Amino acid sequence: MTKTVLSSQEMLAKLVSFDTTSVKSNLELIHWVQDYMDGYGIKSHLVYDETKNKANLHAVIGPADKAGIVLSGHTDVVPVEGQAWDSDPFKLRDDNDNLVARGTCDMKGFIAIALAKLPEMVRKPLNAPIHFALSYDEELGCLGAHSLAEHIANAAVKPKLCVVGEPTLMKTITGHKGICDLECTVHGKECHSSLAPYSVNAVEYAAELIAYSKSVARRFASEGPFNKQFDPPFTTVHVGVVKGGTALNIVPNLCEFSLEVRNIPEVNPETVIEEIRQYAFRNLEPRMKELDPQSGFHFKYTAGVHSFDIANDDPMVDFVLSLSGSNATEKVSFATEAGIFHNKGIPTVVCGPGSIAQAHKPNEFIAKEQVVKCENFMDRLLDKLRVAA
Numbered sequence: 468m469t470k471t472v473l474s475s476q477e478m479l480a481k482l483v484s485f486d487t488t489s490v491k492s493n494l495e496l497i498h499w500v501q502d503y504m505d506g507y508g509i510k511s512h513l514v515y516d517e518t519k520n521k522a523n524l525h526a527v528i529g530p531a532d533k534a535g536i537v538l539s540g541h542t543d544v545v546p547v548e549g550q551a552w553d554s555d556p557f558k559l560r561d562d563n564d565n566l567v568a569r570g571t572c573d574m575k576g577f578i579a580i581a582l583a584k585l586p587e588m589v590r591k592p593l594n595a596p597i598h599f600a601l602s603y604d605e606e607l608g609c610l611g612a613h614s615l616a617e618h619i620a621n622a623a624v625k626p627k628l629c630v631v632g633e634p635t636l637m638k639t640i641t642g643h644k645g646i647c648d649l650e651c652t653v654h655g656k657e658c659h660s661s662l663a664p665y666s667v668n669a670v671e672y673a674a675e676l677i678a679y680s681k682s683v684a685r686r687f688a689s690e691g692p693f694n695k696q697f698d699p700p701f702t703t704v705h706v707g708v709v710k711g712g713t714a715l716n717i718v719p720n721l722c723e724f725s726l727e728v729r730n731i732p733e734v735n736p737e738t739v740i741e742e743i744r745q746y747a748f749r750n751l752e753p754r755m756k757e758l759d760p761q762s763g764f765h766f767k768y769t770a771g772v773h774s775f776d777i778a779n780d781d782p783m784v785d786f787v788l789s790l791s792g793s794n795a796t797e798k799v800s801f802a803t804e805a806g807i808f809h810n811k812g813i814p815t816v817v818c819g820p821g822s823i824a825q826a827h828k829p830n831e832f833i834a835k836e837q838v839v840k841c842e843n844f845m846d847r848l849l850d851k852l853r854v855a856a
Contacts, residue, residue: 479575493542494522532624536848609770628815629814636820639796640816642798704728819841
């Protein structure tokens, strides 16, 4: 067995060198981590997707017969195509106070720091175990975390805490909004634009439904319900992609758009989606079908992420606050895998290095001072697990 000793920065350089854009396999990175852990006598378990082209990794350091701590992170990153990078996005660049590359912030930084601490985890025996939980396809809707959380929750001894290391500037996050994504396809009836009244314009009917969706968004903004712990403090509805039409003098027979609901925990996103669907079926489709019975709307759910909320007085929240060095909790509007683990009965908190403001951007970076803060977090965690009874 070869023991590889790397600093946090060296480990991060290795992890970002793997192009794990969500549309690609993450196995090269996962197998490298397996080999690294194997060098320290740590065996890991892989949970594959249906294609066997992607995998989650679960490993336990310490006594598996006791309740321990899960360190959770996703291995996939968003694309770099179309972005103006000043350097190779998959080669770590030391830029004075920052470390630049795709995934440094979101969220290979947390994974790298945790892995760099593995030799110390092994060197001094732990009284409670640390679980490594690395997932695939978080950026596509937290697809991999479901099977990973299921696997960990079904262990003989369920962990007592999961820390999801998404970038929070090392602040302790106890809640986030959920996401529900919907694709809408509008089928119309094409003809020459001079005969437009006798056709079904798919783009225009899509626009009517988009306008209705915007009215729903405005209603949430003005009437709530509100949760002031979030920014913005209400559920949002957003249309991000619209495709339709071929030429100005052809009435389009097809239009597609994608809609997203980001809900506070007090709102069921499926109820919002169903309101929009029913408006299409009851108010728009009848007029369409008068001209062409084959026209209408088709909807498809494409992704969903649970909202997440853990009580501030939960003992595990106090535990994470003691590790982070802060004395207050916050909630965020971006989504994570936290709700998936929390709903499996594992108390979960989000806390990790870097700023979400840097995520998904060209020249993504993590500040070196954030790396140090997360290293201190890990050191405190190890200290507590060594003295725990």
